[in-house]
Amino acid sequence: MGTDANIPAFVINLDRDIERWQDISSALTRLGVPYERIPAINAKNRMTLIRRVIRRDFHFAPADRPMKAGEIGCYLSHVAALKRIVRKNLPMAIIFEDDAAFDERFPQFYKHDLARFLTKSDIVKFEGIHYAHTSKSGVSLIKGEAAQLVVPLKPALGSAAYAVTRKGAIGLIKALSVTDRPLDHKLVYYDRHGIDFAETLPFLVSQAAYESSIELRNLDAPPLQPAERLRRGVASVGRGAKRIAYVARLLVKRRLLGAKSPSAA
Structure with missing residues (x-):
């Protein structure tokens, strides 16, 4: 049975990426998803202004780069989308990057599952990129018609499609106040931001085969020194304990006590 929720979407799109905008806006129209464009911040052309406004080093410490x-630009664009959701006082909304591609089960997920999932978690991520260190399953919270909602111990990266409650x-706006790592790392680190977080299994959105708008990261970084490997290993164990x-x-909160999520109150 469907829900009455007509959850709006905000699509992050650079002015120059006309083809991407045409593709995703056409797809969302076909899917019956109301949407609004969020002009992406082109940091390549505006770094002088950005550094003048945000006086800090944009340094990704874990990768030492x-x-x-x-x-x-991607990070600040997501913050702009989140602020739009709060300003509009929306109870729930979706954020897409403009390279989102939709699984054939997405319409069923959107109509039947997403609103229910957002009563169980304040962040529902339904796109992700798996690596050797990420989990491909998780603790199930609820089973929908097109997907399950799970909490993975090692979440997938990627930020092309997720939904949030107000x-x-x-x-997230508070958690993203310091720009010190890529957006997708901040989004999934629920042991740090403390916001109820879950993913769908399977993912209902993937990234389309466009050329990346984000420069390739340095794949030729020097090997880690033993002390740094040890430090990261200890930090990983600590994160794992926090996530468990x-x-x-x-x-306990959702199942044993049957308590309502604050987002559903």
Whole structure:
């Protein structure tokens, strides 16, 4: 049975990416998803202004490298989309990057599952990129008609498609106040931002085969020194412990106590 929720979408799109905008706007029209364009911030052309307004080093400490201009622009564009959701006082909304491509099950997910999922989690991510270190499954919160909602211990990266409640948008704006790593890293680190986070299984959106708007990252970085490898290993164990504790608390709150999510109140 469908829901009455007509969840709006905000699409991040650079002015120069006309083909992308035509493709995704046509797709969303066919899918019956109301949408609004968010002009993406072209940091390559505006870095002087950005550095004047945001007085900090844009340094991705875990990788020991400066953030790319494209990463900074993407990050700030997502913040702009989240602020639009809060200003419009929307109870829930979707954020898409303009390279989103839709699975054939997406219409069923949108009509039947997404609003229900957003009563269980303030961030619902339904696109992701898996690596060797990410989880391809997770603790199930609810089973929908097109997908399950799960909490992975090691979330997938990528930020091409996710939905938030208003509470989630407010929390993310606060969590994203310091631009110190790519947006997708901040989005999925629920042990740090503390916002209820979950993914769909399977993902209902993927990234289309466009040339990336974000510069390629340095794949020829020097090997880590032993001390740095040890530090990262210890940090990884700490993150894992925090995530296990988070999932345990979530299960108690959602299942054993039958408590309503704050986002559904």
